[in-house]
Amino acid sequence: MARILIYDEDTNKIYTETLTENDPMPYSYDSTLRVKEFRGSSGSPTLWTTTRAMEAWNLTRRRYGKGIYVGYAFKRIWEGGHGNTSQHYAGVSFDVGQNLTSSGRQALWTVANNLGCWGYVEPISLTPTWVHFDRRYGTPACGGTSGYPTLRKGSKSTYVLILQDSLNALGYSTKTLDGAFGNNTYTALVNYQKANGLTADGICGCSTWKRIAGMVIGIGRTPTVID
């Protein structure tokens, strides 16, 4: 069983479903993406994604017209192998096509890239044995085109889930894992910032994100090393 939180950017709401590993992911059509495929090697009891990521999956799957093998999708930060601002941790990324030949991967990459529904399709030269696409969103706190957005009281997103999950793992309880940045998350973040020599403003910006992601990545890290 998995508790799955789905953030809808259009309504700014988070929906929760409890599903079995063989159930289709919420908003995915038919059985094109099951919970266990989205989970991959992650041992997290709670998973999260967005409606737009699922819509992008559906479009890609329809255009491609056949099954897409998913090697890696969701991970928690310490479940390894990815950079500490990876969109996999936000539940909006997919590493797929590991079972294909290089020409097969090229075809899949072209479908995903030409659809224009993903925020980012990694150049195939960087992914020799897989295809990476993600539906990243928000404005990165540290600038550039990747990384997590600045979060503050009132924020709601899968990035808040990364923050809550990480603070809890580091011993600063947010009481809930709900994707909504409220008073308990604020208090946990301020306490974390105070203990780590950061400006204790309760805002998770570039420097706080860097510190948190750097600290949490060593927790129970798994040997899965693929980006």
Ligand SMILES: [Zn+2]
């Ligand atoms: Zn990837």
